[in-house]
Amino acid sequence: MLERIDSTLTQKKEKVERVHKLPDLPGAVQGKVVMRFAPGPSGPLHLGHTRVAVLNDEYVKRYDGKFINRIEDTNPDKIDPDAYDMIPEDLEWLGIKVHETVVQSERFPFYYDLARQLIKMGKAYICTCPADDWRKMKEESRPCPHHDESVEVTMEKWEKMLAGHYGEEKAVFVVKTDLNHPNPAIRDFVGFRIVTSTPHPRQGSKYCVYPMMNFCVAVDDHFLGLTHVIRGKDHLNNTLRQEYLFNYFGWTMPWYHHYGLVSIPDAILKTSTVGKGIKTGEYSGWDDVRLGTVRAMAKRGIQADAIRAFWVDCGIKEVDIEFSWETLYAYNRDRIDKIADRFSFVPEPQPLDVCGVDHLDSKAPLHPDHPERGYREHHLSGKPIMVFVSEADLTQAIEAGRVRLKDLANVELKAGKSKFIGNDLAILKEKVKIINWVPDSYQSCTVFMPDGSKKVGYVERLPEDEAGKVVQFERFGFVRIGRISPDVEAYYTHN
C-alpha cells in the first residue's frame, strides 16, 4: 500500500501529460479477476451496451482475468433469437475477448434447486394473491397471507407451480427481504414467475416457471465466481435486493460498482422500436446508419478503438454523464486521419469547361502526409476540357472570379465557362480559394448521412481495394466506402 502511494507521488511529479486511466479495482489479484457482461438478448448491442462491455474488458485485460458473457434470456417476450449470434459478433468487433459464455435459459433446473433451498430456509414463499394486492400490501409494509406459510406448504405449492398447476400470473415465488425496510424498492421481490403464453425461443414450452433477473444475477454472480461487477447505476437497488440472497446462502459478495447513467443525445437505441422499424422497412437493418447500434457505428467507419478510448476516458464515476458525439468523433478522427486515403467528391455536380488549354495533368497523393502510398493521376484533354465541380463551389468561384482546381489548374471564370490561367501556386497567396473537381471519368456516388439524408454527386474513380475502408472526401468529410460498383455507396463518418 505504502509502495503504491509512493510510486504515484513520484509519478505525479514526472508526468507532464497525463493520460486518463481507470482506477484500480479494490482487492483485485492478478490472474484472479472474473467479470461479466450480462445483456438481455433483445437485439444486437448498441452504444449504451458498449460502456459496460468495454469497462469490464479493460479490467479483465489489466488483471489478466476472465470475461464471462452471460446471456440473460429469462423473459421470452423480449428475445430476438438472432441476438444470440449478434451479441458475440458485436463484442468481437469491439475487441472484447470472451472467455466463457453462459446462457441462463440452459440453467433453469439449477435455479429451481436453489429456490428449494431458499424455501427450506424459510426465506421464500409462494404468493397467489393478485399482483396489485401483493404490491399494495408491500407498499404498506404488510405481509400477504402467504408470507408466513410453513415450509411444507410452500414447498408443496412450489412443486405444483413447477408441475404447471398454476396459470400465468396465478402464482409467484417471492424472496423475503424485510417488509419494514424503509426503502420500498427493497421489500420482498419476485424470484420466479409463470410464463406459458410465450414459448421460449430456445427452450420452447419445456418450462413454465421462469426465474427473474434478481434471482439469477445473485446465483450466477456467485457460482460463476465473479470477483468484481461493474454496471450502471440503474442496478443500485437491485444490488441491495441481491444482497439478501447472498446473505441467506452465506455467499460472499463480489465487489459491486455502479457507474452513472449515460444519456446519448440524438441516438436511436431502443431495441424494440428499432426491431419494429426494420420490419416495416423504416430502417434498412440493424446497421442502418441512423441507428446507435454497434453495427451502425462499424458501418459508418467509427473505430472500435475510439469507442473504447471514449469510455475509458469517461471512467466509472457515479455521476450521470452526457455522451458527446464530438468527443467520440475527435478520438475517431485521430485514428482514421492517418489511414484514410483522400479522394475528390463533388456533391450536386455541375459541369465546368476549361478553355485555353489542350491537356492538363493532375497528380495528387492518396495521403498528403504519406506520399509513399501513391498518387491519384488524371490526364485530361478535350476542347474544351470538362470537369465537374459542386454547385456551391461554382457559385462562390464565379463570384470570386478566379479559383484553383485542386492539384490541377488555376482558372478564371465568367458566365459558367472558365479559362486556364496557369498553374502557379503563388495565386494562393492572393487568397484564391481551392475547390475540388472530378474528371469525366467519374463515378456516381451516394453518401448516406447519419440523419437519414443523402448527398448525391460524383467521385473520382476509386481503386477496388477501397471498398469497406474509411477514406476522406476532401473538403467534405470522412466516409466509409460500402460498395464501389456499379456506383459508389458511402456512409458519412464525420467531418
Add this chain to the structure above:
RNA sequence: GCUCCCGUAGUGUAGUGGCCAAUCAUGUUGGCCUUUCGAGUCAACGACCCGGGUUCAAAUCCCGGCGGGAGCACCA
C-alpha cells in the same frame, strides 16, 4: 409519497485539507502552417451548485438548502 445515488469550464475528466487564483482532453475563437473546410502547431476563452460550520488553511471534512438521476415491475 418513500428510499438510494450524485453535483469541478459547453461536454468528459484529474483532484480525498495546504504545492489548486484548479489538470488533461474535447469544444469555441484567433494566429501560423498546409495545393482539403482534414492533420499539425501556437495562443486565448471557459468550472469547484448555494449558505453556514470545523480549521491557521476546504473543491476536498460536517450540517442545511437547492438541483439532477435512479428505483419502488409477475422487464432486464
